[in-house]
Amino acid sequence: MSDGSKAKNPRAGSRKHKTPRTDEERRARRRRKRERRDKHSAARQARRAARKAAKQKRRDTALRRAGTSDFLQRRMAGLMRFLFNWAQAVGRLRASRIAARVTRVFGRLSKENKLGAANIAAAYPDKSEAERAAILSEVWDNLAAQAIEYAFLQDLVADFDPENMQDGPVEVVGIEHIHALRDSGKAGIIFGAHIGNWELVAAIGARLGLPVVAPYRPPTNPYIAAEMEKRRSAFVEDLVVSGPGTARQVARALAKGNHIGVLVDQRIAEGQAIPFFGRMSLSNPVVGVMARLFDCPVHGSFSVRLPDGRFHVTMTPPLALPRDAKGRVDAEGANVVVHGMVEQWVRSAPGQWLWLHDRWRYGRRKHNKQF
Incomplete structure (x- = not known):
C-alpha cells in the first residue's frame, strides 16, 4: 500500500481475540478440551462395548441353537x-x-x-x-x-445293611427316626441340601420303607432327563417337576399321607429373605408353609462323603418348630430354623456343598449386609 502500512489479517485478529487473557480463562479452556476428549472417548468405548455385546449375543445364540x-x-x-x-x-x-x-x-x-x-x-x-x-x-x-x-446308586443301596452298617458303604445316624416316621402312619416332611451325595438320602429312605415324593428340576436335555428320571424312579415314589404348580402337588401328596423330600438350599426368586452365612438370601419357604398347613412332623437329613469312600447319612429327630399365639406353626420362623440347620451342615463339610450356585443373587445391593 502507498502509505507503507500492512493490511491486518482478520483471522489473526480473531485468534488474538479468542486467546485467553487470564489464568481462569486458560483453565476453563483446558477443562472444556478435556470434557470434549472424555466425551469422545466414552462414545468410542460405548460403541466398542456394544459391538462386543452383539458379537457375544450372536455367539451365545449359536451355541444355544446347537445345544x-x-x-x-x-x-x-x-x-x-x-x-x-x-x-x-x-x-x-x-x-x-x-x-x-x-x-x-x-x-x-x-x-x-x-x-x-x-x-x-x-x-x-x-x-x-x-x-x-x-x-x-x-x-x-x-x-x-x-x-x-449315579451309575452306582442302586448298588450302594443294595449293599446297605441296616443290621450291619459298619461293614457297608453307608452308615445312618438316626435310623430310629426313619423307622418312627415310617410306622407313624402320618405324612411328614424331610428336607435336605446339596451336600455329599444328596440323591443317596432319598434312596436309603426308600430302602428302609420311607419313599418320598420329591420336587426336582429336570435337565434341559430331554434324553438326559429321561435317563435320570429312570434312575431316580427306583427310589423316589413320585417326581414332581418344579414349576408354578409344584406347591399344589406337594400339598396334595401330604394330604394323601405321603412323605415329602425336598432340597431347600437353593435360591428361590419369590422366596423368604433369610440370613444365610451372614447375608440375606431369598430361600425356599416350602417347609414352613407346608408344616403350617398340615402340622406334620419335619425332619432334616443329609449325607457326608467319608475319606474311605463310604457315606455318613444323618436323620434328625422331628424338629420343635416355633408356633404362634394360636398354636399353629409359624411358617417364617420355621424356615429360619430350617435354613439355620442347613448352614450348620454346610459348615461341618464346606467342601461338599454346591457353592457354585448363586445363592445370594437377588437383593445383593440391599441385603448383602453382615449380621
Whole structure:
C-alpha cells in the first residue's frame, strides 16, 4: 500500500481475540478440551462395548441353537451312558478320582468357579486364600463323584445293611427316626441340601420303607432327563417337576399321607429373605408353609462323603418348630430354623456343598449386609 502500512489479517485478529487473557480463562479452556476428549472417548468405548455385546449375543445364540439340536442332545445323552458304563467297568472309587482330576482342570475355566470362589470368600472371610482354594477344589471333586455315583446308586443301596452298617458303604445316624416316621402312619416332611451325595438320602429312605415324593428340576436335555428320571424312579415314589404348580402337588401328596423330600438350599426368586452365612438370601419357604398347613412332623437329613469312600447319612429327630399365639406353626420362623440347620451342615463339610450356585443373587445391593 502507498502509505507503507500492512493490511491486518482478520483471522489473526480473531485468534488474538479468542486467546485467553487470564489464568481462569486458560483453565476453563483446558477443562472444556478435556470434557470434549472424555466425551469422545466414552462414545468410542460405548460403541466398542456394544459391538462386543452383539458379537457375544450372536455367539451365545449359536451355541444355544446347537445345544438344543436333537442330534447334539442325543450325542450328549449317549456320552453320559458311555461314562456310566466306563465307570462301572473301572470301579466307583477309581472312576471318581479320575473324574475329579478332569473336573478340577476344566472347572477352573468356568464362570461357576469364579462365582464359587466369591461365595466362599464372603462366607469365610477369616480363612486364608489357600484354605478357601482347598474348599473350592473339594467342591469340584464332590461334584464329579456325585455324577459318577449315579451309575452306582442302586448298588450302594443294595449293599446297605441296616443290621450291619459298619461293614457297608453307608452308615445312618438316626435310623430310629426313619423307622418312627415310617410306622407313624402320618405324612411328614424331610428336607435336605446339596451336600455329599444328596440323591443317596432319598434312596436309603426308600430302602428302609420311607419313599418320598420329591420336587426336582429336570435337565434341559430331554434324553438326559429321561435317563435320570429312570434312575431316580427306583427310589423316589413320585417326581414332581418344579414349576408354578409344584406347591399344589406337594400339598396334595401330604394330604394323601405321603412323605415329602425336598432340597431347600437353593435360591428361590419369590422366596423368604433369610440370613444365610451372614447375608440375606431369598430361600425356599416350602417347609414352613407346608408344616403350617398340615402340622406334620419335619425332619432334616443329609449325607457326608467319608475319606474311605463310604457315606455318613444323618436323620434328625422331628424338629420343635416355633408356633404362634394360636398354636399353629409359624411358617417364617420355621424356615429360619430350617435354613439355620442347613448352614450348620454346610459348615461341618464346606467342601461338599454346591457353592457354585448363586445363592445370594437377588437383593445383593440391599441385603448383602453382615449380621
